[in-house]
Amino acid sequence: MNWQIPLSDLRLTQEDRDAVMAALESNWLTMGERTQNFERLFAEALDRADPPFCFAVGNCTLALHMALVALGVGPGDEVIVPSLTFVATANAALYCGATVVLADVTSPNDWTLSIADVTAKITPRTKAIIPVHYAGQPCDMVALLALAKSNGIAIVEDNAHGPLADGWIDANHTARALGTIGEIGCFSFFSNKNMTTGEGGMVVTRNKALAEKLRLLRAHGMTTLTMDRHKGHAFSYDVVELGFNYRIDEMRAAMGITQLARLPANNGKRAEVVGWYNPALAAVPGIVVPFAHRPAQGRQALHIMPVLLPAGVAREAVQIALRDAGIQTSIHYRPIHTFSYHSQSEMVRRDGLSVTDSLTPRILTLPLYPSMTRADVQLVADALQRALAGA
Numbered sequence: 527m528n529w530q531i532p533l534s535d536l537r538l539t540q541e542d543r544d545a546v547m548a549a550l551e552s553n554w555l556t557m558g559e560r561t562q563n564f565e566r567l568f569a570e571a572l573d574r575a576d577p578p579f580c581f582a583v584g585n586c587t588l589a590l591h592m593a594l595v596a597l598g599v600g601p602g603d604e605v606i607v608p609s610l611t612f613v614a615t616a617n618a619a620l621y622c623g624a625t626v627v628l629a630d631v632t633s634p635n636d637w638t639l640s641i642a643d644v645t646a647k648i649t650p651r652t653k654a655i656i657p658v659h660y661a662g663q664p665c666d667m668v669a670l671l672a673l674a675k676s677n678g679i680a681i682v683e684d685n686a687h688g689p690l691a692d693g694w695i696d697a698n699h700t701a702r703a704l705g706t707i708g709e710i711g712c713f714s715f716f717s718n719k720n721m722t723t724g725e726g727g728m729v730v731t732r733n734k735a736l737a738e739k740l741r742l743l744r745a746h747g748m749t750t751l752t753m754d755r756h757k758g759h760a761f762s763y764d765v766v767e768l769g770f771n772y773r774i775d776e777m778r779a780a781m782g783i784t785q786l787a788r789l790p791a792n793n794g795k796r797a798e799v800v801g802w803y804n805p806a807l808a809a810v811p812g813i814v815v816p817f818a819h820r821p822a823q824g825r826q827a828l829h830i831m832p833v834l835l836p837a838g839v840a841r842e843a844v845q846i847a848l849r850d851a852g853i854q855t856s857i858h859y860r861p862i863h864t865f866s867y868h869s870q871s872e873m874v875r876r877d878g879l880s881v882t883d884s885l886t887p888r889i890l891t892l893p894l895y896p897s898m899t900r901a902d903v904q905l906v907a908d909a910l911q912r913a914l915a916g917a
């Protein structure tokens with residue numbers, strides 16, 4: 527379909543293409559200098575003063591899995607995740623044989639984890655909480671850090687949506703990059719994300735022991751890598767962990783570097799577009815725009831533009847009317863507890879999700895990408911208003 531206004535817009539540049547070609551022409555295709563540089567630059571972009579340990583991986587799903595493995599999550603443990611997220615957040619815990627405890631979101635205006643519900647769902651078996659910074663909006667990390675500390679629980683941030691956004695870590699509003707606040711942070715560079723490598727991800731920690739574990743888990747638990755042996759630094763290796771092959775390759779790392787260079791400017795443009803959307807949508811009767819009145823917690827990296835339709839509206843009719851006007855929409859997300867697999871799994875606890883359930887039929891995601899113009903935004907808002915009048 528040839529959308530007039532697509533949901534997201536992938537703009538690759540000649541720099542991206544040149545970087546990938548140069549990686550190919552270097553004749554060194556995996557775990558080389560480009561991956562090392564990408565990790566260093568990403569760490570510095572997150573926190574120049576105190577760069578965390580960063581490991582580039584094949585995608586964010588792998589990052590989430592290895593994060594939980596590194597923390598020792600296994601059968602008998604419980605991991606709390608929001609139901610309103612992409613399915614990978616919960617699956618990471620299921621891969622480990624742990625029980626997933628689905629938690630509610632806060633309110634129609636705040637679709638991040640409900641602290642009250644997380645508090646109620648903590649048990650002696652809770653080993654980790656995975657807050658999702660939905661749409662790039664920070665979860666209440668001050669409250670989560672306090673809960674985690676008093677209960678001895680680890681936090682793994684799913685920051686697929688908010689690369690280079692900040693969140694507050696204390697009551698004084700000290701800002702830190704999302705993904706560097708909990709024990710481990712996970713990022714996605716999937717093709718619709720704020721920066722992309724096609725498939726790709728990053729796993730991040732400030733903890734040296736966890737970093738060592740993650741380094742081993744990414745590459746079969748091997749003590750030396752092909753590069754070490756190529757450079758003559760080592761001649762053999764031992765295997766000291768049950769590791770995986772969760773590596774990225776040099777072509778993607780090369781593209782990660784060029785994409786990362788443009789990320790701050792693109793994040794800025796996204797924030798500008800959301801700044802146009804908020805008043806335009808406030809004029810559409812019955813529409814709730816979550817997070818519209820939230821202060822920024824430092825740098826912003828807004829990923830998607832969710833809205834809540836008026837209760838009782840036939841959402842599909844609205845989506846069809848918008849499609850006919852050339853506007854692509856989506857739904858982020860169908861909650862995990864409604865999927866065939868997860869609604870039947872004994873490993874998924876799904877009680878007390880009333881806010882999520884009440885929002886679910888009303889959720890709609892509108893287009894958001896850095897090159898959107900104010901006129902595009904107005905066109906979407908006007909088309910939405912017309913669609914609602916006809917729905």
Ligand SMILES: Cc1ncc(COP(=O)(O)O)c(C=O)c1O
Nearest residue numbers: 585586587612614686714715716
């Ligand atoms: C919130 C969230 N978590 C995890 C993922 C998984 O990311 P990936 O596709 O890189 O495995 C995604 C993305 O698609 C996501 O949106």
